[in-house]
Amino acid sequence: MKEEYQKQRYTVWLSKDAIQKSDAAVTREDFANRSAFIERAIHFYSGYLYQESHQDFLSEVMLESMKGIVKTSENHLARLLFKIAVEMAKLESMLAAINDMDEATMRRLHIRCVNEVKKINGILTMEDAVRYQRSDE
Numbered sequence: 728m729k730e731e732y733q734k735q736r737y738t739v740w741l742s743k744d745a746i747q748k749s750d751a752a753v754t755r756e757d758f759a760n761r762s763a764f765i766e767r768a769i770h771f772y773s774g775y776l777y778q779e780s781h782q783d784f785l786s787e788v789m790l791e792s793m794k795g796i797v798k799t800s801e802n803h804l805a806r807l808l809f810k811i812a813v814e815m816a817k818l819e820s821m822l823a824a825i826n827d828m829d830e831a832t833m834r835r836l837h838i839r840c841v842n843e844v845k846k847i848n849g850i851l852t853m854e855d856a857v858r859y860q861r862s863d864e
Contacts, residue, residue: 739765 741749749764758764828836843859844851 734762 746761749761749768752758753761753764756764758767847855
């Protein structure tokens with residue numbers, strides 16, 4: 728027999744009320760017998776009593792785990808942002824090469840774009856940009 732299933736007989740002194748409650752639980756929760764209920768209750772209550780000391784250990788483990796997840800996400804986002812920045816730089820270089828824009832127009836465009844991005848919280852679509860370009864400034 729496996730060690731975890733080997734059981735021994737113990738004499739336990741219980742009040743009549745405790746016996747009635749355990750018998751009611753055995754019937755209601757479909758335990759095999761009173762002993763099974765008492766054993767499960769002991770495991771549950773032991774876990775409850777030692778929860779505080781285990782919670783400190785688990786908190787540290789969870790914290791370290793979360794730090795690792797966040798760090799991995801940060802690295803992934805940093806790589807993606809770098810790739811996006813490279814693509815934006817290529818686009819800006821191509822646009823600068825085909826457009827002859829004076830300094831004043833570029834400043835107005837920059838101010839307009841900053842205000843627009845603030846207004847829409849950075850969610851700009853190509854359709855919005857096309858609509859803006861087709862309308863009068």
